Amino acid sequence: MAKRVGMEVAIAASEAVALCNIDMAAVYPITPQSHIAEHLSDIVADGRIDAEFVTVESEHSAISCVAGACATGARVYTATSSQGLMLMHEILPIVSAMRLPVVMGIANRAVSGPLNILNDHTDIMSQRDCGWVVLFVENGQEAVDLTIQSFKIAENKDVMLPTCVNIDGFQLTHMVEPVEFPDQKLVNKFLPPRKPYATLHPDKPVTMGTFAMGDIFPEVMKAKDEALKGAKKVVLDVFAEWKKLFGREYKLVETYKTEDAECVFVTMGSMGETAEVAVNELRKAGVAAGLVKIRLWRPFPFEEFRAAIGKAKLLMVMDRAIVHGGMGGPVSVEIKSALYGEKNPPAVHDYIMGLGGRDVAVDDFEAMAKKSLEAYRKGVEKDYEFYGVRG
Amino acid sequence: MSLIQNFDLYAPKLVDRKEYLCSGHRACQGCGEVLGVRLVCKGLGEDVVIANATGCMEIVSSMYPFTAWEVPWIHVAFENAAAVASGVEAGLKALRRKGKIADRDVKVVGMAGDGGTMDIGLQALSGAMERGHDMMFVCFDNEAYMNTGIQRSSGTPMGASTTTSPAGKVSMGQKTWKKNVAEIMVAHNVPYVATVCPSYPLDLIRKVEKAKKVKGPSYIHCFTVCPTGWRSASELTIALGRLAVETLIFPLYEVEDGKYRITVDVENPRPVEDYLKHQGRFRHLTPDQTKLIQERVYQEYNKLLDKVENLQAWSDLKYDLGMLD
Numbered sequence: 001m002a003k004r005v006g007m008e009v010a011i012a013a014s015e016a017v018a019l020c021n022i023d024m025a026a027v028y029p030i031t032p033q034s035h036i037a038e039h040l041s042d043i044v045a046d047g048r049i050d051a052e053f054v055t056v057e058s059e060h061s062a063i064s065c066v067a068g069a070c071a072t073g074a075r076v077y078t079a080t081s082s083q084g085l086m087l088m089h090e091i092l093p094i095v096s097a098m099r100l101p102v103v104m105g106i107a108n109r110a111v112s113g114p115l116n117i118l119n120d121h122t123d124i125m126s127q128r129d130c131g132w133v134v135l136f137v138e139n140g141q142e143a144v145d146l147t148i149q150s151f152k153i154a155e156n157k158d159v160m161l162p163t164c165v166n167i168d169g170f171q172l173t174h175m176v177e178p179v180e181f182p183d184q185k186l187v188n189k190f191l192p193p194r195k196p197y198a199t200l201h202p203d204k205p206v207t208m209g210t211f212a213m214g215d216i217f218p219e220v221m222k223a224k225d226e227a228l229k230g231a232k233k234v235v236l237d238v239f240a241e242w243k244k245l246f247g248r249e250y251k252l253v254e255t256y257k258t259e260d261a262e263c264v265f266v267t268m269g270s271m272g273e274t275a276e277v278a279v280n281e282l283r284k285a286g287v288a289a290g291l292v293k294i295r296l297w298r299p300f301p302f303e304e305f306r307a308a309i310g311k312a313k314l315l316m317v318m319d320r321a322i323v324h325g326g327m328g329g330p331v332s333v334e335i336k337s338a339l340y341g342e343k344n345p346p347a348v349h350d351y352i353m354g355l356g357g358r359d360v361a362v363d364d365f366e367a368m369a370k371k372s373l374e375a376y377r378k379g380v381e382k383d384y385e386f387y388g389v390r391g
Numbered sequence: 392m393s394l395i396q397n398f399d400l401y402a403p404k405l406v407d408r409k410e411y412l413c414s415g416h417r418a419c420q421g422c423g424e425v426l427g428v429r430l431v432c433k434g435l436g437e438d439v440v441i442a443n444a445t446g447c448m449e450i451v452s453s454m455y456p457f458t459a460w461e462v463p464w465i466h467v468a469f470e471n472a473a474a475v476a477s478g479v480e481a482g483l484k485a486l487r488r489k490g491k492i493a494d495r496d497v498k499v500v501g502m503a504g505d506g507g508t509m510d511i512g513l514q515a516l517s518g519a520m521e522r523g524h525d526m527m528f529v530c531f532d533n534e535a536y537m538n539t540g541i542q543r544s545s546g547t548p549m550g551a552s553t554t555t556s557p558a559g560k561v562s563m564g565q566k567t568w569k570k571n572v573a574e575i576m577v578a579h580n581v582p583y584v585a586t587v588c589p590s591y592p593l594d595l596i597r598k599v600e601k602a603k604k605v606k607g608p609s610y611i612h613c614f615t616v617c618p619t620g621w622r623s624a625s626e627l628t629i630a631l632g633r634l635a636v637e638t639l640i641f642p643l644y645e646v647e648d649g650k651y652r653i654t655v656d657v658e659n660p661r662p663v664e665d666y667l668k669h670q671g672r673f674r675h676l677t678p679d680q681t682k683l684i685q686e687r688v689y690q691e692y693n694k695l696l697d698k699v700e701n702l703q704a705w706s707d708l709k710y711d712l713g714m715l716d
Contacts (some may be wrong), residue, residue: 024482052481
């Protein structure tokens with residue numbers, strides 16, 4: 001068994017990339033992603049991996065540059081955050097339509113304005129519909145494991161879609177956590193060299209990124225949608241193989257004390273660990289609380305989610321972004337659509353919280369549970385609220 | 392005797408017979424740009440990968456499920472051709488070094504129109520050139536956003552009427568002087584920068600061949616007549632390219648390691664009027680406005696001549712390490 005080491009999570013994520021025999025990376029610095037970029041450049045500068053490291057002049061060029069390299073058959077990586085992800089936006093759906101298995105780390109951060117460098121999920125939520133496989137991690141170990149797994153998911157011949165690993169900015173990226181690195185030989189076995197479907201090379205000329213009008217465009221969109229939905233099975237297979245080789249088990253939706261839970265928190269990302277403590281505290285106080293943590297955001301695991309919530313009567317969704325002018329946060333909107341048509345669906349209370357790095361502690365989870373249970377027991381309808389926000 | 396008159400006689404020996412951009416594409420009649428691309432490809436040969444920006448050339452050559460490209464080609468978006476090309480270069484470089492692809496030189500070439508080069512693509516181009524990738528970038532400059540319907544760009548010449556710089560009762564059309572991207576590329580210390588025009592095919596091909604041999608970045612600015620956007624007769628495309636050179640509006644030159652050289656001498660420059668009068672986009676110009684343009688053309692040409700006469704190759708400059716001995 002490999003040794004556990006204490007390491008900053010951003011550094012650990014780039015160490016995980018180094019285990020994947022990448023050929024090329026292009027990154028542009030942005031807080032709080034910058035430690036990933038810096039450490040990866042150290043790894044390349046020390047000759048620990050044989051890869052081209054391209055220091056592009058913007059995130060737009062970062063994603064364009066890795067797309068070009070990926071089209072040659074190279075295994076590629078980039079990482080960004082917030083405004084950088086927003087600047088990449090134009091290219092994200094092109095990368096997925098071109099079926100380029102780019103892997104990207106995202107150090108989740110609030111989106112301006114006002115300018116803010118701290119954590120929430122507004123950046124990735126605004127890129128929700130770009131056709132990427134979207135994974136969330138809860139701690140440093142998951143950041144390492146899922147980064148490696150992402151290459152295998154993205155490059156699978158039935159997927160061939162870009163994949164991103166969401167690592168909460170600062171809350172995770174800048175924390176020193178215990179991490180166990182998988183053995184390089186085992187990683188090589190788990191992740192063999194990429195076998196691209198088509199590549200840019202004069203030995204076999206191909207045309208990529210053609211112009212398509214209404215006679216074929218919808219078919220391309222349908223193919224992308226089907227590939228993304230089909231990615232769920234591949235993610236499950238990759239998780240199963242990971243467990244076999246490395247012993248750590250991953251699920252699309254993780255559960256904590258949900259078996260007999262009456263009210264269940266729903267989280268994504270690093271907040272899950274705080275919520276676990278809150279569940280324990282609530283249970284000590286006699287509340288049958290539970291927790292569901294969504295790991296795979298796209299494709300959304302509808303069946304697994306419905307199974308995970310069990311017989312809960314009340315869901316309390318922790319949303320770290322907002323659908324402006326809509327029905328709360330993006331996670332609750334998704335969950336409501338997952339529950340539509342179900343017999344006796346649970347009530348869904350949405351809490352928009354932790355925006356722009358606002359701290360959410362165990363006490364806050366307990367307070368939200370108390371609020372929700374009161375409303376639920378009185379039969380009061382409740383949709384969403386900005387938790388702990390003045391005004 | 393000019394190059395063009397000898398073309399038929401020498402062409403079989405001087406020009407690659409093979410077509411890399413095949414017929415059947417959807418370019419307009421008399422399109423100077425598609426001719427420019429065709430000739431650039433002849434200069435490049437087989438061992439290339441092309442990264443094309445969104446624009447006319449992408450639209451006319453790649454309507455799914457067809458392709459006019461005989462060489463590997465990728466299009467991602469509008470402003471990022473240079474970034475994509477730099478990624479292709481980095482990818483091929485790593486794969487070749489690691490023995491995953493054939494061990495031979497493949498030139499990566501970014502291509503874009505004037506908008507994709509001079510306006511929206513300038514940042515990506517500057518970045519790629521500054522990083523020193525082994526890649527060529529070719530701007531096919533037809534002096535406006537033709538693909539979207541003839542809107543002005545920073546490549547549109549003073550006085551040209553476009554759909555967003557229309558001539559009107561109180562406007563002469565485009566109110567700014569054309570941006571000189573070749574000079575901007577020289578300022579990036581790009582070792583080979585050249586201007587070309589498909590009306591001078593052998594000059595064009597020779598420069599592309601030279602740029603291909605450069606280990607590092609190179610930039611070619613290709614002047615391409617657009618009958619649709621310029622409102623000129625399609626049969627005048629070649630003649631207008633020649634007139635642009637003969638009036639000194641678009642001088643053909645190259646800059647090798649900082650040394651300027653004019654490659655097509657113009658002994659008796661013609662007045663700009665000879666070039667302007669064939670184009671609907673300039674039809675509204677008054678004699679005073681034409682004079683303004685004439686003055687600027689001379690000024691720009693004088694600046695170029697000054698560089699030709701006074702600038703030396705970097706290797707011939709004053710300071711070198713020998714001085715420390």
